[in-house]
Amino acid sequence: MTRVLIVDDHAANLYLLRALLQGHGFEVDEALHGGQALEHARLTPPDLVISDLLMPVMDGYTLLRHWKADDRLRAIPFVVYTATYTDPGDEALARDMGADAFLIKPTEPPALMQCIHEVLARVSRDGHGMRAPAADEQDTLKLYNEVLVKKLEKRSQQLEQRVAALTESEARIQKLNRRYAVLSETNQAIVHIDQRDLLFDTVCRIAVTRGGFTLAWIGMIDIGSGEVVPVAWSGPGPEWFARTGKFSLRGPRRTPAEIALGEGRIYLCNDVQADPALEPIRDSLQQAGLQAAAACPLYMGQHVVGVLTLFAGEKDYFDASLEDLVAEVAADVSFALENYEKEDIRRQTEEELRRLNADLEETVQARTAELVAANTELEAFNYSVSHDLRAPLAAINGFSSLVLSKTEGQLDEASRGLLKRVLVNAERMSRLIDDLLSLARASRQHMQTAEVDLSELALSIVDSLRQADTGRKVDVSIAPGLRVHADPGLTRILLENLIGNAWKFTARTAQPRIVVGSEPQPGETVYFVRDNGAGFDMADAAKLFTPFQRMHRLDEFEGSGIGLSIVQRIVDRHQGRLWAEARPGEGATLRFTLP
Numbered sequence: 203m204t205r206v207l208i209v210d211d212h213a214a215n216l217y218l219l220r221a222l223l224q225g226h227g228f229e230v231d232e233a234l235h236g237g238q239a240l241e242h243a244r245l246t247p248p249d250l251v252i253s254d255l256l257m258p259v260m261d262g263y264t265l266l267r268h269w270k271a272d273d274r275l276r277a278i279p280f281v282v283y284t285a286t287y288t289d290p291g292d293e294a295l296a297r298d299m300g301a302d303a304f305l306i307k308p309t310e311p312p313a314l315m316q317c318i319h320e321v322l323a324r325v326s327r328d329g330h331g332m333r334a335p336a337a338d339e340q341d342t343l344k345l346y347n348e349v350l351v352k353k354l355e356k357r358s359q360q361l362e363q364r365v366a367a368l369t370e371s372e373a374r375i376q377k378l379n380r381r382y383a384v385l386s387e388t389n390q391a392i393v394h395i396d397q398r399d400l401l402f403d404t405v406c407r408i409a410v411t412r413g414g415f416t417l418a419w420i421g422m423i424d425i426g427s428g429e430v431v432p433v434a435w436s437g438p439g440p441e442w443f444a445r446t447g448k449f450s451l452r453g454p455r456r457t458p459a460e461i462a463l464g465e466g467r468i469y470l471c472n473d474v475q476a477d478p479a480l481e482p483i484r485d486s487l488q489q490a491g492l493q494a495a496a497a498c499p500l501y502m503g504q505h506v507v508g509v510l511t512l513f514a515g516e517k518d519y520f521d522a523s524l525e526d527l528v529a530e531v532a533a534d535v536s537f538a539l540e541n542y543e544k545e546d547i548r549r550q551t552e553e554e555l556r557r558l559n560a561d562l563e564e565t566v567q568a569r570t571a572e573l574v575a576a577n578t579e580l581e582a583f584n585y586s587v588s589h590d591l592r593a594p595l596a597a598i599n600g601f602s603s604l605v606l607s608k609t610e611g612q613l614d615e616a617s618r619g620l621l622k623r624v625l626v627n628a629e630r631m632s633r634l635i636d637d638l639l640s641l642a643r644a645s646r647q648h649m650q651t652a653e654v655d656l657s658e659l660a661l662s663i664v665d666s667l668r669q670a671d672t673g674r675k676v677d678v679s680i681a682p683g684l685r686v687h688a689d690p691g692l693t694r695i696l697l698e699n700l701i702g703n704a705w706k707f708t709a710r711t712a713q714p715r716i717v718v719g720s721e722p723q724p725g726e727t728v729y730f731v732r733d734n735g736a737g738f739d740m741a742d743a744a745k746l747f748t749p750f751q752r753m754h755r756l757d758e759f760e761g762s763g764i765g766l767s768i769v770q771r772i773v774d775r776h777q778g779r780l781w782a783e784a785r786p787g788e789g790a791t792l793r794f795t796l797p
Contacts, residue, residue: 204322205229207248209239209265210283211257215307219252219283222311223318236260240268243275250322255284255292262287263299270300279321283307283314384413388531392538401538402434405531409512410436413527416492416515417442420500420535421449421459422508428452430459430509437513438490445486456482459509462497466506468532469497470525472518494519498532502539510535599625649689649775656684656729659694660718663701676708681719684729686796692772693796699765700731700792707790708735726795734789746782769794 206228208219220230231248233239237260239253251269255262262282270276282296285307293304302321305314387408395401402420409418417437421430430449432439446457455464461479462469471477472494474487487493492513500508510532514520520528602624609618660680668674686693701716708714717732738746747770769792773780776796784790 203227203229204250205231205246205248206318207231207233207239207243207251209233209236209251209253209257209262211235211254215254222314226315234258236262236265236268239265240272240275243269243278244272247274247278249325250279250281250318252281252283252318255282255296256286263295266296266299266301276300277325279303279325281305281318281321283309384408384527385530385534387412388534392534392541398539398542399433402535403436405510405535406434406436409531413512414514415512417490417513418511420508420510422500423451423463423506430463433508442486442490445490446483454482456480457511458495458497459511462499462511463506463509466499468499468525468529469495470520470528471495472520491515493517496520496525496528498528500532500539501536502543507539649692651687651689654686654688654690654693656686656693656697656718657682659697660684660701663694663698664716667702667705671705674705674709674714676705677713677715679715679717679719684718684720686729688776688796692775696769696772696794697731699769700794703765703792704731704733704735704790706735707737708733711735711789721793726797728793728795730791730793732789732791737784737786737788737790739786740784743782743784747780766792 204227206223208216208223208230209232210216210219211234216232220232223230231242231246233242235257236253239251240260243251253262253265260268262284266280266282269278269280279302280300281303282293282301283305284292287293287296288306296304302324303317305317309317388405391401391404391408395404406418406420409415415437417435417439419432419435419437419439419442421432423429424431428451430451432443432449449457449459451460451463453460455461457480458469458471458474471480474480474492474495475484480487490513493516494514495511497509497511499506500510510528512528602621606618606621606625613621657680664678664680668676697718701718704716708716711734713734715734717730719730719732721728721730747766749764749767770780773794773796778795778797780792780794782790782792
């Protein structure tokens with residue numbers, strides 16, 4: 203197998219050449235510089251060497267000179283592969299020193315392999331490398347030194363260009379750092395300072411101390427006179443104002459501030475001495491040492507209310523980043539102005555609210571007294587319903603039953619039928635009173651929430667229904683582990699009504715079935731009671747939870763029509779939702795949530 207020695211101080215170059223050569227069936231050895239390559243080759247001579255030129259310890263030219271001077275190595279072909287020495291003189295020197303081939307990195311793999319095969323074929327044909335050195339030792343050294351000198355001169359020029367670029371880059375970075383420092387500190391000031399004049403002073407100081415400006419000042423427009431009145435500055439502000447006199451929008455535009463406000467735009471000039479528009483103040487600018495300027499209008503809403511002016515002490519001070527800085531600082535100050543105005547409005551509004559609250563407090567107290575009185579009356583009504591109305595109903599029920607029992611065989615069937623109707627209606631009235639009281643309790647009862655096991659509660663309710671109606675067989679399925687955090691008493695009333703309705707409306711179903719379960723939904727759990735009973739038309743669903751509204755005739759299914767109203771009140775008090783789905787003759791499903 204043909205052995206190739208690769209000489210290169212870059213691991214990536216070694217890796218790429220090794221992979222390429224091994225992929226073509228070559229055995230590969232490696233060296234990091236010329237000295238290591240000579241030592242390795244003298245121990246294990248290769249069939250071909252591929253060497254870089256720019257390397258530490260011993261470069262490629264020196265390696266080539268020693269290689270061709272060694273009797274054991276000079277016949278082994280030497281291929282130069284370089285990315286640094288690419289001038290025609292560099293190749294000429296390598297050829298004169300005995301190089302068999304000269305390649306410039308990167309060479310495409312097919313061309314590189316073709317060159318290697320050609321060199322190896324030539325050696326196989328001739329029995330040695332392409333040629334011996336064409337120059338003697340002195341000439342070789344002279345050429346080598348000339349190449350090195352040229353390379354050093356070129357490298358020196360590159361380094362000088364690099365230094366210049368780095369210097370320019372450092373200056374840009376410093377400007378960017380100043381820009382970010384100004385913006386950051388300005389934004390912090392806007393967040394923490396709640397007084398307009400103090401904020402303006404702070405912004406001007408930041409522009410001078412952090413932004414490197416010579417003078418920064420802020421002026422606000424006096425609507426009556428049209429003057430631009432300086433309200434804050436940092437740097438030689440008073441001297442500048444004394445030189446220029448008053449700033450006005452009603453006279454000639456002779457300063458950056460007046461131009462920016464008069465034309466409604468950012469004024470920016472990197473050589474104020476050369477701007478014809480500033481001719482009236484050119485001497486003042488020169489005496490103050492001001493070379494570049496930027497002025498930006500300040501807005502409150504859609505209206506221009508002031509100006510921010512920045513002066514620099516050197517020409518060409520404003521590059522693109524500093525132009526953006528001026529605009530952003532002005533925008534931040536405008537934002538602060540709007541916030542101050544909103545804050546003034548907020549304070550006025552708060553004062554108005556305090557006054558209104560003082561006026562309303564008496565009204566609230568009076569209304570509270572009325573509500574207390576109304577609650578007292580409601581309690582009295584509940585008491586009256588539960589006691590005063592129950593007593594005569596109990597009497598009607600008791601006396602009617604007594605008459606029926608004592609007149610057995612004495613009254614005709616029609617009379618006894620009338621007495622029975624009295625008993626039935628008295629019982630209905632009693633149940634209606636119970637339902638009304640339950641509705642009132644569901645609306646007003648104090649809630650105490652706790653963890654409630656809906657599954658156990660439902661089982662208890664179904665057991666009670668089975669004991670009260672022993673003649674019915676109803677298939678009831680209750681999912682285990684149904685738990686909610688709710689008021690236990692109200693939750694029992696809720697399930698009693700829902701399961702009781704399902705029990706009632708499956709009375710005429712051949713194979714009645716009731717299911718109590720839950721359905722997971724995004725962000726909540728929905729509980730349901732489903733039956734396969736009478737159902738109802740969904741066109742009537744809107745009145746389902748209204749008191750005394752019935753979906754069926756009284757002779758079909760008994761009831762007061764209040765049960766679902768009670769359920770709705772309980773669900774509302776838990777801030778949940780209640781809805782129904784049904785079809786006539788196919789049953790109904792009542793779903794609810796108890797967040």
